[in-house]
Amino acid sequence: MLPAMTDAAAPPLPNASELTQDGPAVRLFLVDGSAYLFRAYHALPPLTRKSDGLPVGAVQGFCNMLWKLLRDMQGDTPTHLAVIWDHSEKTFRNALYDQYKAHRPPPPEDLIPQFPLVREATLAFGVPAIELPGYEADDLIAAYACKARDIGGEAIIVSSDKDLMQLVGDGVSMYDPMKGVRIEREQVFEKFGVYPEKVVDVQALCGDSVDNVPGAPGIGIKTAAQLITEYGDLDTLLARAGEIKQPKRRETLINFADQIRLSRALVKLDCDTPLPQPLDALTVREPDKEALAAFLEQMEFRSLARRVGDGSAAATPGTLDRPAAPPKAPVVSVSYMGAAARAAAHPVEPVKIDHAAYACVRDLATLKAWVAKATDKGLVAFDTETDALSSATAGLCGVSLAIAPGEACYIPISHCEKADGLAFEAPADIEQIPLADVIATLKPLLEDPAVLKVAQNAKYDIAVLARHGIQVAPIEDTMLISYVLEAGLHGHGMDELSELHLGHKPIPFKQVAGSGKGQISFKHVALPEATAYAAEDADVTLRLYHHLKPQLARASLSTVYETLERPMPAVLAMMENNGVRVDPEALRLLSNEFSLRMAQFEARAQELVGRPFNLGSPKQIGDVLFGEMQMKGGKKTATGQWSTDSDVLESLALEHELPRVLLDWRQLSKLKGTYTENLIAAIAPSTGRVHTSYALAATTTGRLSSSDPNLQNIPVRTEEGRKIRKAFVAAPGHVLISADYSQIELRLLAHIGDIPQLKKAFQEGLDIHAMTASEMFDTPIEGMDPMIRRRAKAINFGIVYGISAFGLANQLGISQGEAGAYIKTYFERFPGIQAYMDATKAFVREHGYVTTIFGRKINIPDIEAKSAAHRQFAERAAINAPIQGAAADVMRRAMIRMPVALEAAGLSTRMLLQVHDELVFEAPEAEAERACAVVRAVMEKAAEPAVALSIPLTVEARAASNWDEAH
Incomplete structure (x- = not known):
């Protein structure tokens, strides 16, 4: 059992009466999370979750200890609180000494799966869980403690770790919750024989066998304390080591002086460690009762859940002065968060948005003043408002700018009134700057290389502006920054990011434009509402940038963002605007052919059943297959209906004809609805081309997806799919080039998995x-x-x-x-x-x-x-992700380099499409051969110099009049 932590055993912690105007404004409790966890693990017998056998004993012990601390704090009024964790990656100390902590045994096997759970537990209790790659928890504790002390506050470190005792002093103390004792200067002296300011010198001499800090051989704490007391400090001791009378001690200090200095660097805590969250974000707040109850229920900690429900601990904070509707706890290491904790946790205080402060810019002089301020700042967030979803065809309604948090404007361009369903030109009282003047004024700003432009999903905005002659650069994209940091954990839309990171829910589009059949175009939204909505978008984007961008460096992901993500919006915007030609007449003929064959499959299916039924109804199909025909292998869905998905039908088709007929009918129905009909409708009248839209942050592995229309899923291995590809054609005098990586994922598996047989085969062709x-x-x-x-x-x-x-x-x-x-x-x-x-x-x-x-x-x-x-x-996904993700990264690197390479070669060839491992180009017939050579060279060398692959990448590139023949 956990040692009892009685109130009588502990000296009184600071109470509410001490928090006067003359007392500390900040009383910060810093909990050493790893120490809590390991004590909980070793204090309790093994425990597994009944439902699935997951080890949870340490989690239960940790929750009980944290609960006890929160309860005991009720009368002691801390103002700020956080649990600090070690990050699993190596720290800067390993760069100083590669043997640092090298002898530490791996954690117990049944403790490893509990690491993420205790972080989730921390957040469920409404307590910030803080960690930072490259730094130990002790350094973060030191930085936060020093910060609180330096502003006149007080820090109480909840731990008994001797390494933290060097921090004890004015404004900083420790509390051992297991023994219920306070550790201050005198207690440190009892432990080390010196006061806290000399602890580092003593530790440098005696070393630490647990952390593999070498120290001075043969010198223990007692001797080290005597030497430091006698000579005053370590530097003086080493400088005067030759004066020491004991020969062995003298020789040790002289011979191992560099090792001792290294040891001091290893044991000294870094008060200048970057703070992952500002001190204000650690304000004490109540846990979300529903989220906490959900977590405890998920863990099956029903006894503790009952105590929470009884209100017998921190859920009823007593004398704690907390806001009535507090913001949720910050999250730093989101990779450890489960769904319950993410719902309960929030990283920062909610921002305050004053929509009335936004400006509606309706004259040229005012616009020029905003441009001048943005140019002077060197940083501006921007957003476009349009009248359609497709960037290739949308009309520009207006542009918003933000140059500082809360300082934003909207520039209306094509707003007009709407009456009886008809749009009219803007009357005289809707004063707006003419489009040409807006473009001419914004162009120098948005193209200025000295001004950084920030956008959310920048691809759309730069594609829209490119059609008006503005080539926006340089660009930062908050959506992509979030995607690099937290792919797979949540969505990356602006509204979701704003709620997650800023605690602010932006104005929904339907609030200003309506929804459903009653929705109006943005150009018909009244200017006050349009200004509030549009300027807020730019404002929130700028705030997100300031919040998210610094995290890239802390997470060592800056290179990923800069090389794989940040350049992509411009490349894809260009491709989307280029579009691809399709032959509408070929598609109409193909649609008719599909309709005829579908009728034949329908007749055959009804013949096999002996009666008419609807081949498009899953319910009727299920009743026929498993009710009337009594086929084996059926399974029901959650709604109680028979499942008739493709896997079920494929399995049944091994023994029965009807399921195969149904599959064939479905395939043609999908091709007809998704492609032959939709592609005709998708042809833009202004260009005569189809302009798909690529999504950069839609998959966890970095693969692109396309929509409106989706060109990623046209079957390439079926006759019908190839017929659809035939309808994709080159412009007169041009050819399409299809360049396709050969077996790229198998090649990357050979490299990543270091598979000798596969590598040899690929190397030898x-x-x-x-x-x-x-x-x-x-x-x-x-x-x-x-x-x-x-x-x-x-x-x-x-x-x-x-x-x-x-x-x-x-x-x-x-x-x-x-x-x-x-x-x-x-x-x-x-x-x-x-x-x-x-x-x-x-x-x-x-x-x-x-x-x-x-x-x-x-x-x-x-x-x-x-x-x-x-x-x-999840395990299967994890096995595939490094391979599929590497293939996606290779493709991105090729796409980013391609426009520059084509231009450098003097070619007018244009990149049109990206589909899985394939790129499609349109080239003048006369330069097709040279274009194929350039494309092939860029794609095959795309991994270099970042990664030296042990296998070659090979690309097949062909030119033809249509996509199918080129593939």
């Missing part, structure tokens, strides 16, 4: 699938049966996606037993792949994320899910 088949089935490559190669190919491409025996059996049309044997043989012949998978799973379980070879961080929050099935899915 062998047929990788034939080589795999030869390894697995002891079959010569020459004269190999195509079916054997096909099986090896299915495993090669499926293995990193966690393909199961069931999935492989369905894909190859073989039994599950045979498929399982294939997978087993595969791992036996390629043990490096299994080793890579095992190492990746271990890493993601410990850290909650994986990284690509280019440094992209991919969070896998479901690795801590309650459901075992969800955790297993």
